[in-house]
Amino acid sequence: MNAIVLIALKRPYTFVVLTILIAIFGGLAARRTPTDIFPDVRIPVVAVVWTYTGLTPEDMSGRVIYYYERALTTTVDNVEHIESQSLYGRGIVKIFFQPGTDVAAAQAQVTTRSAGLQRFVGRRVGPRGVL
Numbered sequence: 377m378n379a380i381v382l383i384a385l386k387r388p389y390t391f392v393v394l395t396i397l398i399a400i401f402g403g404l405a406a407r408r409t410p411t412d413i414f415p416d417v418r419i420p421v422v423a424v425v426w427t428y429t430g431l432t433p434e435d436m437s438g439r440v441i442y443y444y445e446r447a448l449t450t451t452v453d454n455v456e457h458i459e460s461q462s463l464y465g466r467g468i469v470k471i472f473f474q475p476g477t478d479v480a481a482a483q484a485q486v487t488t489r490s491a492g493l494q495r496f497v498g499r500r501v502g503p504r505g506v507l
Contacts, residue, residue: 437462437471
């Protein structure tokens, strides 16, 4: 460490020039580095919200979401994983697809499956949510 100090004291112009070069190349590197505040992240996800007024979270999970998740895993292509949350009168299902999946085609498959399951759910759940 002392050797650097001794060289800096003997040759001050060398270190001034070195400092200027570091500042110039550092500025050029900072200007050329691409930055993006909002990067382009393409995660193929389709979210579905089931609404059935008066259903408890347990009933929503057991009578609607459970059957919906099972139907999705067998009939929709390229499903990576499914996350769901049951609330009072609502069920939120997020379907995550494999990278590169066409979201429009996936949404069409999910919509088709949801429409088919809606009739089944209507028969399974009574008017007050209890059978």
